[in-house]
Amino acid sequence: MEQQKTNYGNWISLTLLRMLYGASAVLLLLFALSFVWPRLVAVTIVMGILAAAMLGMSVYMHVCRHEFSFEGGRLMAKFHDFLMEHLDWDGHGTLLDIGCGSAALSVRCAKEYPEAQVIGIDYWGFGWDYAKAQCERNAAIEGVGGRIRFEKGDASKLDFADETFDAAVSNFVFHEVKTQPDKHQVVREALRVVKKGGSFAFQDLFPKKQLFGDMEEFVAQLKAEGITEIHYIANVEQMVLIPGYMRAPWMMAEIGIIYGRK
Numbered sequence: 001m002e003q004q005k006t007n008y009g010n011w012i013s014l015t016l017l018r019m020l021y022g023a024s025a026v027l028l029l030l031f032a033l034s035f036v037w038p039r040l041v042a043v044t045i046v047m048g049i050l051a052a053a054m055l056g057m058s059v060y061m062h063v064c065r066h067e068f069s070f071e072g073g074r075l076m077a078k079f080h081d082f083l084m085e086h087l088d089w090d091g092h093g094t095l096l097d098i099g100c101g102s103a104a105l106s107v108r109c110a111k112e113y114p115e116a117q118v119i120g121i122d123y124w125g126f127g128w129d130y131a132k133a134q135c136e137r138n139a140a141i142e143g144v145g146g147r148i149r150f151e152k153g154d155a156s157k158l159d160f161a162d163e164t165f166d167a168a169v170s171n172f173v174f175h176e177v178k179t180q181p182d183k184h185q186v187v188r189e190a191l192r193v194v195k196k197g198g199s200f201a202f203q204d205l206f207p208k209k210q211l212f213g214d215m216e217e218f219v220a221q222l223k224a225e226g227i228t229e230i231h232y233i234a235n236v237e238q239m240v241l242i243p244g245y246m247r248a249p250w251m252m253a254e255i256g257i258i259y260g261r262k
Contacts, residue, residue: 099173
């Protein structure tokens with residue numbers, strides 16, 4: 001009997017790739033037709049440039065998708081490793097994975113902490129190759145299904161009481177939350193459900209000032225509000241082995257992590 005395989009999806013979805021390759025095909029067709037129509041050299045040149053650019057972007061994103069893949073370059077897993085290295089927790093109690101996606105990080109936490117109970121929440125919207133059933137299947141295949149529960153939820157308004165969890169993690173989720181434009185409040189909401197003295201590690205595009213403002217100032221505010229211990233590391237992309245061609249502003253740049261104890 002064939003062994004079941006996990007499906008953790010990819011940060012670059014198949015939907016996006018199909019759209020890019022589809023647009024490339026249309027532009028290539030128009031470029032070819034420009035030789036048939038009454039010859040307009042300028043149109044042919046423009047179509048050729050557009051078709052080449054779109055095809056180049058499609059191939060670039062395809063290569064990046066392979067690099068992100070758990071079966072390829074494992075870059076997603078490397079970022080999970082970096083986050084876990086900064087979660088100072090003994091593994092006793094409950095952990096919340098905010099924006100669990102396909103459950104890759106949730107499963108990683110369950111394996112790292114065999115005595116812990118893990119809850120993963122996600123919005124599971126259009127445009128991502130993720131779903132609740134997929135999470136449950138992945139956890140079952142990995143042998144940790146009995147210790148993980150998945151729920152649909154909104155990171156801007158978590159459906160949990162104050163100080164519910166002993167630990168919380170989140171990986172590249174806060175900047176995607178559309179229901180709360182103030183990303184500082186998304187971070188505060190994540191911290192709200194962590195018990196006093198509990199551990200947290202959140203990784204995101206924190207150095208992007210247009211999203212998170214001045215993070216050093218924000219961290220100081222959180223300390224003043226009562227967070228016992230909090231650290232901020234900017235430019236994580238310089239510490240994780242990322243191929244040079246992926247360190248572009250539209251791909252893997254301005255990454256940061258905040259971690260500590262509430």
